[in-house]
Amino acid sequence: MPGLEGGTRKSTAKSRQLVGCLPYQRPLAHQLKKLRRLNKELARRSKGGKKWLKTKDKLGRLHYEIACIRLDWLHKLTTQIAKTSGIVAVEDLHVKGLMRNRCLSRSFSDASVGKLLDVLENKVPRQGGMLLKVDRFFPSSQLCHCCGARKVDLELIDRVFVCPDPDCGYIGDRDENAALNLIVEALRMFGLNVNMPSSRVATARRKTAWGPGVRPK
Numbered sequence: 001m002p003g004l005e006g007g008t009r010k011s012t013a014k015s016r017q018l019v020g021c022l023p024y025q026r027p028l029a030h031q032l033k034k035l036r037r038l039n040k041e042l043a044r045r046s047k048g049g050k051k052w053l054k055t056k057d058k059l060g061r062l063h064y065e066i067a068c069i070r071l072d073w074l075h076k077l078t079t080q081i082a083k084t085s086g087i088v089a090v091e092d093l094h095v096k097g098l099m100r101n102r103c104l105s106r107s108f109s110d111a112s113v114g115k116l117l118d119v120l121e122n123k124v125p126r127q128g129g130m131l132l133k134v135d136r137f138f139p140s141s142q143l144c145h146c147c148g149a150r151k152v153d154l155e156l157i158d159r160v161f162v163c164p165d166p167d168c169g170y171i172g173d174r175d176e177n178a179a180l181n182l183i184v185e186a187l188r189m190f191g192l193n194v195n196m197p198s199s200r201v202a203t204a205r206r207k208t209a210w211g212p213g214v215r216p217k
């Protein structure tokens with residue numbers, strides 16, 4: 001079963017294989033240059049003029065193109081996940097809250113995370129699977145999936161997770177670690193005690209507190 005972690009970056013092929021990190025695609029990033037150029041062009045034209053109309057038409061077609069690429073990717077990805085996984089663990093992201101964060105809003109709206117979760121919610125049960133949502137306050141990025149130690153000073157820019165517990169010493173891809181945490185947590189919610197790479201998870205997890213009152217920094 002994959003744990004889906006909405007990383008804002010292309011994950012390595014290896015981690016995607018292991019835990020099903022989203023193969024992140026940003027059609028807008030590729031088309032952004034073109035979009036910017038056309039927007040500037042439109043601003044230069046006299047409004048309502050022949051050339052203005054022409055540029056406006058081009059812009060409209062570019063927006064449509066982007067929407068199509070995005071939707072196509074979304075459906076391919078969700079179908080693949082629904083067909084190949086029995087249980088899918090997702091982070092119940094507060095999409096509207098993320099949109100309000102200006103640093104994150106573009107990459108998140110671009111990856112259509114909200115839409116992706118909606119589609120998964122429909123597709124997974126139709127294929128006989130189950131979608132488990134992990135609470136959005138669960139600090140999936142901050143916990144070490146091996147020992148459960150919490151790294152509270154993890155920044156968005158840190159792409160590698162280094163376990164703060166020297167006895168554990170786990171170092172790994174941030175998205176991969178977060179996805180593994182989601183799997184463990186989803187299975188715990190489901191009432192399964194987990195057969196994860198480390199058997200220390202269940203006991204070590206007690207060291208860490210999380211919940212609506214315990215917000216990540």
Ligand SMILES: [Zn+2]
Pocket residue numbers: 144145146147148149163164165168169170
């Ligand atoms: Zn650790």
